[in-house]
Amino acid sequence: MKHLFATLLFVLIMSFSVQAQTQVYELRVYELEFFRSADLLHNYFKEALIPALNRQGVKHVGVFEEVGESLPKKIYLLIPHHDVVSYQNSERHLFDDDIYIKSAKNYLSADQNSIPFKRIHTSLISSTKEFPELIVPKNAGIYELRIYESQQEGALKSKLKMFESEFSIFADAGLPMVFYGKNIAGDHMPCLTYMLANTDLEENKSGWSKFINHPNWKQLTSMDEFKGNMSNIIRVFLKPLKYSQI
Structure with a gap:
């Protein structure tokens, strides 16, 4: 019985360790040229890059474009x-992958x-133990990407602590989270970034109405320790492309 108990305890500890493993999200924003087809980039993602990343063990690569007609157009x-x-080893593994090199030939040899x-804008986002891994949503037709900027690192630490109490509010409000984390490199620093998923914009709007009227949210916003911990909010609505894995 002692050995059985020890084995079960070990399995439980290892299971918890796996669940608590955090991720690093690489978010690239490709700013497209005017009057130029993006087919080369889409084919590169679909036929070369994403399959190669999958071979590296990277799952659920998301590809999105902005909702609406904002210019210049962007691919996320x-x-x-x-x-x-x-993340650090990924590019080296790509160029050691003969299948990738062959599939990416048109892209890698493209001229100016x-x-x-x-250009490509890249941000790195480290997930937290409170929300350690990306969750693939079901029946999502619209995604909301949000970046919360803070005026300095102390204010961001306050917002990160505040956010620990917000996960359950998002769930109650019908705003499923895809990922969440603290930015460790890129634009808009210091900041945190997260993504929500809904079936459509109406469902998203209804969810935010429930969120801001949630009693737990009202309690959080009334606490002095959390006041003034954000300086700006960036919000972008995205739609997944057909070959996106999210």
């Missing part, structure tokens, strides 16, 4: 790496006049 690529080391984007 979300890559959930296992950790920062996986053929490549469909002006």
Whole structure:
């Protein structure tokens, strides 16, 4: 019985350790050139990059475009790496992958006049033990990406602590979360980033109405320790492309 108990305890501890494993999200935003087809980029993602990342063990790569007609057009690529080391090694593994090299030939050999984007903006986001891994939503037709900027690191620490009490409010309000984390590199620092998923904009709007009227949210916003911990909110509505894995 002692051995059985010890085995069960070990399995339980290991299971908890796996569940608590955090991820690093690489969020790329490709700013597209005017009057230039993006087919080269889409084919690269679909036929070369995403399959190669999957072979590396990276699952659920998301590809999105903005809802509406904002200019310049942008494509969002979300890559959930296992950790920062996986992120660091990913590009080297790509160029060691013969299948990738062959599939990506048209993209990798494209000249300045053929490549469909002006630049790539990249952010790295570390998940937290409170929300350690990306969750693939069901029946999602619209995604909301939110970036909360703080005026300095102390204010961001306050917002991160506040957010620990917000997960249950999002769930109650019908605003399923896809990922959440603290930005460790990129634009808008210091900041945190998260993504919500809904069937459509109406459901999202209804969810936010429930959120701001939730008694737990009203209690949080009344607490002095959490006042003034944000300086700006960036919100973008996204729709998944057909080959997106999220």
